[in-house]
Amino acid sequence: MTTTATRPIAELTVRSILLGGLITLLFTAANVYLGLKVGLTFATSIPAAVISMAILRYLPGATILENNIVQTVASAAGTLAAIIFVLPGLVMIGWWQGFPYLTTAAITGFGGILGVMFSVPLRRALVIDTPLPYPEGRAAAEVLKVGAGSREGAAESARGLWVIIWSALVSGGFAILTQTKLAVAEAALWFRAGGGATGIAGGLSFALIGAGHLVGLSVGLAMFAGIVIGWWIVLPILTAASPMPAAGIAEWAGTVFRSDVRFFGAGVIGVAAIWTLLRIIGPVTNGIRSALAASRARRGGAIIADTERDLPIGLVGLVSLLMMIPIGLLLWSVIAGGPLAGSEVALIGGALLFILVIGLVIAAVCGYMAGLIGASNSPVSGIGILSVLAASLMLVGLFGRGTPPETTQALVAYALIVTGIVFGVATISNDNLQDLKTGQLVGATPWKQQVALIFGVIFGSLVVPPVLNLLGSTLGFVGAPGAGPNALAAPQAALISALAKGVLGGDLNWAMIGWGALAGAIVIVVDEALGRTGRMRLPPLGVGLGVYLPMTVTLPVVIGAVIGSVYDRWAKRQADPEAAERMGVLAATGMIVGESLWGVAFAGIVYATGSDAPLALVGDSWAVTAAVGGTALFLILVVILYRYAQRMVRPA
Numbered sequence: 001m002t003t004t005a006t007r008p009i010a011e012l013t014v015r016s017i018l019l020g021g022l023i024t025l026l027f028t029a030a031n032v033y034l035g036l037k038v039g040l041t042f043a044t045s046i047p048a049a050v051i052s053m054a055i056l057r058y059l060p061g062a063t064i065l066e067n068n069i070v071q072t073v074a075s076a077a078g079t080l081a082a083i084i085f086v087l088p089g090l091v092m093i094g095w096w097q098g099f100p101y102l103t104t105a106a107i108t109g110f111g112g113i114l115g116v117m118f119s120v121p122l123r124r125a126l127v128i129d130t131p132l133p134y135p136e137g138r139a140a141a142e143v144l145k146v147g148a149g150s151r152e153g154a155a156e157s158a159r160g161l162w163v164i165i166w167s168a169l170v171s172g173g174f175a176i177l178t179q180t181k182l183a184v185a186e187a188a189l190w191f192r193a194g195g196g197a198t199g200i201a202g203g204l205s206f207a208l209i210g211a212g213h214l215v216g217l218s219v220g221l222a223m224f225a226g227i228v229i230g231w232w233i234v235l236p237i238l239t240a241a242s243p244m245p246a247a248g249i250a251e252w253a254g255t256v257f258r259s260d261v262r263f264f265g266a267g268v269i270g271v272a273a274i275w276t277l278l279r280i281i282g283p284v285t286n287g288i289r290s291a292l293a294a295s296r297a298r299r300g301g302a303i304i305a306d307t308e309r310d311l312p313i314g315l316v317g318l319v320s321l322l323m324m325i326p327i328g329l330l331l332w333s334v335i336a337g338g339p340l341a342g343s344e345v346a347l348i349g350g351a352l353l354f355i356l357v358i359g360l361v362i363a364a365v366c367g368y369m370a371g372l373i374g375a376s377n378s379p380v381s382g383i384g385i386l387s388v389l390a391a392s393l394m395l396v397g398l399f400g401r402g403t404p405p406e407t408t409q410a411l412v413a414y415a416l417i418v419t420g421i422v423f424g425v426a427t428i429s430n431d432n433l434q435d436l437k438t439g440q441l442v443g444a445t446p447w448k449q450q451v452a453l454i455f456g457v458i459f460g461s462l463v464v465p466p467v468l469n470l471l472g473s474t475l476g477f478v479g480a481p482g483a484g485p486n487a488l489a490a491p492q493a494a495l496i497s498a499l500a501k502g503v504l505g506g507d508l509n510w511a512m513i514g515w516g517a518l519a520g521a522i523v524i525v526v527d528e529a530l531g532r533t534g535r536m537r538l539p540p541l542g543v544g545l546g547v548y549l550p551m552t553v554t555l556p557v558v559i560g561a562v563i564g565s566v567y568d569r570w571a572k573r574q575a576d577p578e579a580a581e582r583m584g585v586l587a588a589t590g591m592i593v594g595e596s597l598w599g600v601a602f603a604g605i606v607y608a609t610g611s612d613a614p615l616a617l618v619g620d621s622w623a624v625t626a627a628v629g630g631t632a633l634f635l636i637l638v639v640i641l642y643r644y645a646q647r648m649v650r651p652a
Contacts, residue, residue, distance in 0.1 A: 011065040012448040017455050019055060020073025023048050024459040027074055030599065031081035032467045033606070036088065036477070036488040045140045045435065046589065047596045048074035050168075053144070064148040068444050069452045071140060072435045076112070076456025079431035081464060083108045085384055086420045088490040089497030091472055092480045095413035099468040106330050107417060109461030110323060111424015114355070116453045117320045118363035119429040119436075120310050123446060126364075127436050132371030135214030137437030139589040144442050146586065159648040160586045167590025167641050171206035172598040174637060178204065179602060179615040181622060183630025186552045190249040196240035197253045198232050202555040204634045210591030212560020213567070213584065219542045220561020223554050226268070226546015229519060230261050234547075257550075260512050262495070265548030266385045267516020268523065272540035273365045273386065275524050310446045324352050327421060334417055339410040346398055351418045354394055358387060359422055363429035369541055370430045371437070383426045388419040388496050392503035401506045408504055415500045428457060520544060564588065567642055571649075580649045587645040 027044040052070035056062035087104060090096040126132065146160040178185040188201035212220055235253060238260050244252045310316075331348045335341060362383055369380075392415045399411060432453055439449045472480075476487040478494065502508030520540060527538045546554050564584065571580035605614050618626070 009065055010061055010063045011445060012069055012452060013066055015056075015059070016052075016066045016069040017073060017452065019052060020048070020070045020452070020456065021459045023051055023070065023074040024456065025463055028081045028460050028463040029467045032084050032464060033471065035081060035084045035492075036471060036490045044079065044596070045071050045075035045136055045431075045438065046143055046593050049140050049143045050593055050597070064144050064442050065444050067144055067148075068439055068442055069448065071144075071438070072449050072452040073456040073459065075431055075435055076116075076428060076453045076460065079427050080108060080112050080424065080457060080460035082380060082427040083111075083420060083423060083464060084468065084490065085380075085492035086388075086416060086423050086496055087468065088472070088477050088480070088493035089416050089500070090413055092477055092490075092494060092497050093409060093412055093416075093501070094480075095409060095416075098472060099465050101465045101469070103330070103333070104465035104468065105461045106326070107420045108424055108464050109457055110327050110330065111421040112428045112457030112461060113454060114320060114323055114359055114421070115363060115425040115428025116432060116450060116457065117316050117323070118360055118425060119367055119432040120316045120450060121313060122364060122367050122429070122433060123310060123436050126367045126371055126433055127440055132368070133214070133216055134371045134434055134437035135211065135216075136370075136592075137434040138441065139210075139214055139585065139592060140435075140438040141441035142582065142585055142589055143593070144438070160583060163583055163586045163645050163648050164590040164593065166644060167206075167210075167587045168594030168597070170637050170641055171210075171591040171594030173594070174204070174206060174634065175595045175598045175602075176615070177633075178630070179613070180617045181613065181619070182617060182626060183633060184623070184626045187627050187631055188250070188552065190253055192249065193232075193236040194240060196236035196238070197244070197249045197256075198236045198239075199249075199253060199551075200555075201551045202559070203552040204630060205556050205595060206591035206634075206638070207595035208553065208556035209560035209563065209638060210588035212557040212562075213564030213588035215557065215561060217561050217565040218536050219539055220558045220565075221536065222539045222542030223546035223561075224558045225523075225538060226265075226543040226548075227551055227554055227558070228546075229268075229543070230265055230547035231257075231551050234264055235261055258495075260509070262548060263509055263512035264516035264519070265544060267513040267518075268520040268547050269383075269516075269541065269544035270386050270513070271517045271520030271524070272544045273369075273383065275520075275540060276365055276368050311450050320356075324356070327355065328352055331414075331417070334414060339404070339407040340414065343398070347395075347414065350394055350398060351391075351414075354391060354418060355421055355425075358390060359425040362387065362422060362426045366426045366430040367433040370434045380423075380426050380430055384419060384423050384492065384496055385499060387422045387426070388415055388500050389503060391415040391418045391422075392500045396504060401504065403504075408501075411504050412497065412500045415504070416497060419496065419500075428453070516547070519547075560588070563638070563642070567645075570646070574649060576649075580646075583645045583649050584642070587641055591641070 023044075027048065031044070049067060049071040052067045052074075056067055056070070087099065087107065091098070127134070142160075143164065146164060174183070177183045184204060186201060186203040186205075188199055190197060190199035190201075235257060239252055239256045242252070242256055245255070328348050331351055332344060335344050335347060340347060366380060366383060392412075395411050395415055399407070403411065432450075435453065436446060436449060438444075439446060471488060477490045478487045480487070499508065520543075523538065523540045523543045527540055530537055546558075567584045568581055571577055571584060574580040602615075
């Protein structure tokens with residue numbers, strides 16, 4: 001068979017990198033603000049892909065692979081904003097007065113680059129040779145394919161694009177309605193259970209419904225099991241042992257959840273993460289062997305398809321080791337002249353070994369979690385909890401407890417900085433493999449995506465410090481010195497810094513973490529037993545996520561998973577089941593797109609106006625109507641969107 005030379009398809013271009021960088025400025029700032037405000041960030045891959053298509057389609061020679069590079073750059077930078085789950089803790093403990101630009105950028109950038117490097121050898125194991133669903137990766141790929149297909153005039157692609165557009169408009173429109181207060185953003189009912197308290201709560205979020213459709217029924221049911229364990233068993237028991245405050249049941253349940261149940265959930269996630277690592281050691285090892293074999297074949301002159309070309313494994317190893325030099329210098333600058341001076345060798349040596357070993361472990365676990373439940377739903381902050389616990393225990397082993405207050409403060413700060421670097425590894429590996437899955441589905445070149453990810457890390461690390469500085473200096477953080485009345489909660493940073501202080505100070509509540517670990521072990525046994533019977537599995541990480549995250553986030557995902565399962569059963573009965581299922585995926589994707597894009601816009605409005613509710617049209621007197629009417633409207637719109645998707649499968 002002979003082939004003729006063809007012009008290479010544009011992929012890693014200057015304009016794709018620059019456009020990705022521009023989108024990064026918007027998404028990173030929005031994610032930093034929202035993460036500090038409510039403790040959640042939104043996935044940026046799909047919104048970036050939509051914006052990229054809207055711009056590049058009017059430029060000559062634009063390709064689906066070029067659009068893929070744009071979303072890769074922007075998603076890496078947007079994800080890196082999750083460093084805010086750690087670094088504000090340095091201000092909260094009084095170690096930093098602000099966010100020094102170079103130090104903040106270095107912590108963010110060094111961890112992110114290591115995250116790219118560590119996840120390169122995982123691609124074959126966790127993206128190619130795996131049944132993991134990668135919900136957001138699939139959704140981003142569908143967006144890119146529909147955008148490309150509609151330009152070619154394909155009928156199905158055109159119908160699919162309309163499904164995305166209408167789903168996005170409805171999703172974004174309802175999100176706007178919640179900001180006017182005419183409909184509630186979440187509904188909750190709290191009540192006494194025996195001597196304690198519990199409740200039912202769910203967010204009226206199309207994005208979460210869409211995410212549930214994409215993760216599938218198995219993960220959805222696992223998350224529901226976590227809700228049952230955490231909210232309807234553990235919470236009533238713990239609240240029964242705690243006096244109810246004057247503020248009422250809702251505050252009672254919320255306080256106990258944040259102070260105890262989340263630690264229980266962290267224990268479940270910890271055991272599940274360790275078990276996940278043990279299960280994937282084999283595939284990961286095989287993936288590294290495949291990468292080494294590909295490198296040897298390339299040196300031997302063998303022709304390897306572009307879709308199989310990663311960054312050379314030798315280069316990956318060299319860059320990873322060379323990164324230890326600037327990281328070591330960064331850590332030395334933290335220690336020099338302070339209470340820890342004189343212990344540089346032990347502290348820096350231990351930290352570098354910790355970053356290499358724990359970083360590799362976390363890269364594998366986070367990549368697996370992203371494949372299982374999606375990057376935006378992965379409990380990365382739970383991984384941050386485990387990391388700061390490990391880093392703090394390492395320092396306890398070196399220094400013991402009972403050190404002078406200034407030394408303890410310095411040790412807590414050092415643990416947070418080391419955790420910040422490891423957290424960069426976690427967030428980027430969590431995002432990287434999701435992007436590589438998108439690339440696999442659209443025929444991208446892996447090494448070009450990996451280079452784009454490095455650009456994304458650089459862009460993000462340059463943007464995060466000034467945004468943090470601005471918000472920290474104008475609004476402040478709850479619990480930090482000088483915090484004002486509009487201080488941002490930064491819940492994960494508060495929890496992680498409290499953990500570091502608890503371990504180094506000797507007053508951490510290990511009991512709840514231990515009980516959670518025991519529950520996680522029981523869930524693993526149940527999951528393995530179900531696997532042997534051939535029935536639906538109960539992924540332990542999904543259970544841990546259901547315990548750890550607020551029910552307002554997890555319950556809509558569970559509902560979305562059930563709705564998606566019902567839709568897929570309908571799709572299997574159609575003449576073209578794959579096309580029918582794909583239309584459902586596009587409807588779910590549109591739900592995520594609309595709310596995500598509005599999240600970006602709303603963050604800008606909030607920041608510009610300085611108001612927590614800049615679009616509010618009514619007050620508290622409308623609350624009951626907003627709850628009842630908003631919930632009814634939400635459910636009706638969900639039904640309408642899925643009916644519309646079904647009609648697009650069988651056009652008139």
